[in-house]
Amino acid sequence: xxxxxxxxxxxxxxxxxxxxxxxxxxxxxxxxxxxxxxxxxxxxxxxxxxxxxxxxxxxxxxxxxxxxxxxxxxxxxxxxxxxxxxxxxxxxxxxxxxxxxxxxxxxxxxxxxxxxxxxxxxxxxxxxxxxxxxxxxxxxxxxxxxxxxxxxxxxxxxxxxxxxxxxxxxxxxxxxxxxxxxxxxxxxxxxxxxxxxxxxxxxxxxxxxxxxx
Amino acid sequence: xxxxxxxxxxxxxxxxxxxxxxxxxxxxxxxxxxxxxxxxxxxxxxxxxxxxxxxxxxxxxxxxxxxxxxxxxxxxxxxxxxxxxxxxxxxxxxxxxxxxxxxxxxxxxxxxxxxxxxxxxxxxxxxxxxxxxxxxxxxxxxxxxxxxxxxxxxxxxxxxxxxxxxxxxxxxxxxxxxxxxxxxxxxxxxxxxxxxxxxxxxxxxxxxxxxxx
Numbered sequence: 001x002x003x004x005x006x007x008x009x010x011x012x013x014x015x016x017x018x019x020x021x022x023x024x025x026x027x028x029x030x031x032x033x034x035x036x037x038x039x040x041x042x043x044x045x046x047x048x049x050x051x052x053x054x055x056x057x058x059x060x061x062x063x064x065x066x067x068x069x070x071x072x073x074x075x076x077x078x079x080x081x082x083x084x085x086x087x088x089x090x091x092x093x094x095x096x097x098x099x100x101x102x103x104x105x106x107x108x109x110x111x112x113x114x115x116x117x118x119x120x121x122x123x124x125x126x127x128x129x130x131x132x133x134x135x136x137x138x139x140x141x142x143x144x145x146x147x148x149x150x151x152x153x154x155x156x157x158x159x160x161x162x163x164x165x166x167x168x169x170x171x172x173x174x175x176x177x178x179x180x181x182x183x184x185x186x187x188x189x190x191x192x193x194x195x196x197x198x199x200x201x202x203x204x205x206x207x208x209x210x211x212x213x
Numbered sequence: 214x215x216x217x218x219x220x221x222x223x224x225x226x227x228x229x230x231x232x233x234x235x236x237x238x239x240x241x242x243x244x245x246x247x248x249x250x251x252x253x254x255x256x257x258x259x260x261x262x263x264x265x266x267x268x269x270x271x272x273x274x275x276x277x278x279x280x281x282x283x284x285x286x287x288x289x290x291x292x293x294x295x296x297x298x299x300x301x302x303x304x305x306x307x308x309x310x311x312x313x314x315x316x317x318x319x320x321x322x323x324x325x326x327x328x329x330x331x332x333x334x335x336x337x338x339x340x341x342x343x344x345x346x347x348x349x350x351x352x353x354x355x356x357x358x359x360x361x362x363x364x365x366x367x368x369x370x371x372x373x374x375x376x377x378x379x380x381x382x383x384x385x386x387x388x389x390x391x392x393x394x395x396x397x398x399x400x401x402x403x404x405x406x407x408x409x410x411x412x413x414x415x416x417x418x419x420x421x422x423x424x425x426x
Binding site: 011019042077078084098100101103104108109148174178186190193195197198203204206 | 224225227228229231232255290291292293297305306307309310311313314316317320321322360361384385387391393399401403405406407408409410411412413414415416417418419421
C-alpha cells in the first residue's frame with residue numbers, strides 16, 4: 001500500500017507529460033534529457049525532475065529519460081493501462097459530442113450507455129452506444145461495472161442524478177453541469193465549467209483593453 | 214489606467230462568485246455576509262474578503278455585501294457587461310454543441326460565424342449562425358469585430374489556423390484542440406483539454422483503488 005500525497009498541481013501536469021512523450025514517441029525519439037524536454041514543454045528542467053521524482057524518478061544521470069518507458073509509466077500512474085467504463089447522462093449536443101469522441105475510447109475511456117429523459121432519443125444509438133431511459137440508470141449501474149459518470153444535463157437535474165449515481169456506487173463524476181455537486185468524500189468530481197473558462201478569457205480581454213487606454 | 218496584478222487563482226474564482234451571487238439574486242436574497250457566503254461556497258470567509266478586496270472591497274462592516282451590486286460589479290470585472298463576439302473554427306460535434314449553447318449568448322458571448330473545411334457543411338446554419346468556408350476566415354476577421362476565436366479542430370489544423378487568427382488581430386483564443394498553441398504575448402489562450410481533465414479523474418480512481426488494497 002502506497003499512500004504518498006501527490007499535490008494537485010503535479011497531477012494536473014501529468015497528462016501534459018503524457019501528451020508530450022506520446023508526441024516524442026510518434027517522432028521516433030527514444031530518449032530525452034530533462035533539459036530538452038523542458039524546452040519543448042516550456043517549463044524548467046528542475047520542475048520536470050521534481051515532478052517525476054514524486055513517482056520514483058525514471059531518469060538516469062547522463063542518459064536522460066527513456067521516452068517509451070516513461071510514457072508507459074505515466075500512463076500507468078494515470079490509470080490509462082486499464083479500461084474506465086463510462087456512462088453519459090444527457091444525450092444533448094455535448095453528450096453526443098463526447099460520445100462521438102473516439103480519442104477517449106483509444107485511451108480506455110469506453111462509454112457503455114447514454115441516458116436521457118426524452119423518449120424520442122431513447123432507443124437510438126450514438127455510434128454503437130445505446131441511448132437508454134434515465135429511469136433505467138440505477139439498474140444499469142447495478143448490473144455493469146461503470147467507473148465514471150459524465151453529467152451533461154442542466155444543473156437541477158444534475159443534482160438529482162448525482163444522488164442516483166452515488167447510491168449506486170459511482171465513485172467518479174465528470175461534471176459539465178454548471179453547479180458544484182455535493183458528494184461523499186470518497187467520490188471524486190472533476191468539473192468542466194465551460195462558461196467559467198470563457199469568463200476568464202473575457203476577463204483577460206477586458207484587462208488588456210483597460211491597459212491599452 | 215489601472216495596472217494592478219491580480220493573481221490567476223483569484224481570476225479563476227471570480228466566475229464562481231458570479232454564479233453564486235446570481236443564484237442568490239434568483240432566490241431573492243438582497244444582502245449576504247462573507248460568513249454566510251463562505252458557508253454556501255465552501256471557502257473561508259477570509260478568502261472571500263481577500264479576493265474581493267483585490268477589486269476594492271464592496272463590503273460594509275456589519276452590513277455585508279449587497280448581492281445585486283456585487284453581482285454587477287463582478288460581471289463588469291469579468292467583462293460581461295459588453296458583447297464578446299466569437300467565431301467557432303470547426304463545425305464538428307463540439308463546434309456545433311458550443312454554437313447551440315444559448316447560455317453563452319445570454320452572457321454576451323455571441324457567435325457570429327462557424328468555419329469549416331467541409332463543403333457539405335458550408336452554407337448551412339447552426340441556429341441562426343452561418344457556416345462559412347475556412348478560406349474566408351481572414352477576410353471575415355478583417356471585416357468584423359471579433360474578440361474570441363474558438364478552436365474545435367484537430368491539433369495540426371489548430372496550429373495552422375492560429376497563425377491566421379493572430380495575423381488578423383485575434384487576441385483571445387478558446388482552445389479545445391489538444392495542443393499548446395504558440396502565440397505572441399499579447400494573445401491570451403484559455404485551454405480546455407478535455408482528455409487531460411478525464412485523465413485526472415482516472416488518476417484519482419487508480420489512487421483510490423490502490424489505497425483500498
